[in-house]
Amino acid sequence: MSFFLRLSKRTSASTPPDSMDGFNWTSASENVTESSSQLFPSYTTNSFSEMPASLPFSVVTAVIYTIVFVVGFLGNTLVIYVVVRYAKMKTVTNMYILNLALADELYILGIPFLGTNSVLSYWPYGDFFCKVYMTADTMSQFSSTFCLTVMSIDRYLAVVYPIRSSKWRKPQVAKVFNGMVWVVSFLIVLPVTIYAHVQDEFNACNISWPDPNDLWSIVFILYTSILGFFGPLVVISLCYLLIVIKVRSAGVRAGLTKRRRSERKVTRMVVIIVLVFVLCWLPFFTTNIVNLIYIIPENNATATVYFSLVILTYVNSCANPILYGFLSDNFKQSFQKVLCLYKPNGVGTTDQTRGRQGAPTSLQMEVVPNADREPFTSKTAVNGQ
Template identity: 30%
Template sequence: MGNHSNNLTCLTDDSFKYNLYGAVYSVVFILGLITNCASLFVFLFRMKMRSETAIFMTNLAVSDLLFVFTLPFKIFYNFNRHWPFGDTLCKISGTAFLTNIYGSMLFLTCISVDRFLAIVYPFRSRTIRTRRNSAIVCAGVWILVLSGGISASLFSTTNVSNTSTTCFEGFSKRIWKTYLSKITIFIEVVGFIIPLLLNLTCSSLVLRTLRKPATLSQIGTNKEKVLKMIIVHVAIFVVCFVPYNSILFLYALVRSQAIANCSLERFARTMYPITLCIATLNCCFDPFIYYFTSESFQKSFNIKTQIKMDSLFKTEMPLTKTALPAPQDETSDQAITNGGDPTSESHF
């Protein structure tokens, strides 16, 4: 029999996904709620100066929390295999998931680009790296991801059967062929491929800048801290998002029958739930980005840091030249007085 015939009679059992989703979502809900609520509290109430990167991180924490708040409904659904919460909440739940996945990738990309500008072009990027521009970029990201999430969730209607009601699954081949395959391609290109290339490019250019002798003589041991930031950032992006989006593309092809192959369909249906669960773990990992990126975030938890990041990100000299010795009455941190208590805030 040909591949097309095989696809018509291909029997796949992916029922394991329900217990897997329920277990993983339970862990993500507990850890994600605690870590992101704590992070958002720090950004809004403990940090006395909000830098450009802090604005991106605040929006990233909000994106994570919006998804986390929908998880109790998903947990109930997957353990009971029944959605009693209505069609509207089903659409909201689907939108929150897509907004979190692709919003997280785009906000992480914004942080990566901001780090690239701060290190490689410290002078020329001063007029670009402003809080106003950061807020405009964040607004653009929200408009983009909400538009994509709402568009895809228009098809996440509940399907009622004699025994149960399903949500965000069971789409027909016709819907996959006519709508969902096109939406998937769009969000894959805009929300995954472009951000991935930007992250890898910015990280490689930062690493190349750090290898220059003049740079090393200026930042000293700060190189270690920047390397940790890059490793954590790229690791979260690659581990959480690359497997999911790669399988999603294949999954869309087999569901729309652009590829009619039973073995590939079984593989895609088996791997899709696994990679999706890994992708949702980004909610728990994002606080590591905050820790390694913001010195003030560390200090808000009374964590002593031995390395002053401001000497790297708020230096008055480009990293490609040797910095002049600081005057006696100045420090590498910029003092910000709020209510008489001075504190330092890393510009990055």
């Protein structure tokens, strides 16, 4: 969400705007409050020459953003492909992961626009694409948060009410919820679509709030922070708290051991994905809330901090495919198959032999409802079905 939640500030400067290394160094007249969609708080000064001579970001920024873009784009594309391609990957949890990968992909695609804007110091794509970009960028963040929330609720139902929820915990239902996530996200970001445009004063793609500008900006920051992060975080935390209580209070029942192991493995994967998301986004949202109360000074140190907060949010989007590969045998074997790294005569044969000696987890999952078939059997991975 690189163009999102920028705080408004006032200055009496009349210096034309400039942009350097992803930071929008801007100024405005006294009666104008610039409320930009740029992630970083406004950096203003009476004279651009008074700004620090340089930031240690020129080459570093380009390298970091390039790496994050390549890894994130290829990784999420790979996730989308394996879920769509292989029938055995179409579990309830994987449907939500597919939606999360789509949101991450959309967010990652914003990096070239951010880079172009930084290099040229202005928005070259026109007013229409400004609205499209701003809307898509903001929607991707809301969709990610809501998708993680739905995944957490699904985990709660799978663990706490496994039999009762099996009637509607199906991939088809998950697809409906995925669609609802995008519809709700679009409705929430409508203010961005309405008020985002290329400002004539700065030729920058920003949000220009109506009067009173300051009030609109503050309300928007609180509105997006609560609906887009802190509110869903409360729901997610409550779900896993109830899961922990349930797991601790439940006794071991005969015949459910394998199913429970599978559910716990899937739940662990979702929990780790959520934790990484929180760690990557919490500093950003916290900084914006703090900046409402205490205006953070504008200098090289804070510029470095803001850059780190932004790149951290992009790192989250490119880290998720890596997490899937490490935490899910299904994804790991599917990735290996697509990348031609899977060895059916080596590891696969060992897995098949092991599977014949002990009841395969995936077979158990097909018998017991609510199972997400974790992990793959070797036969499934080889045949891709």
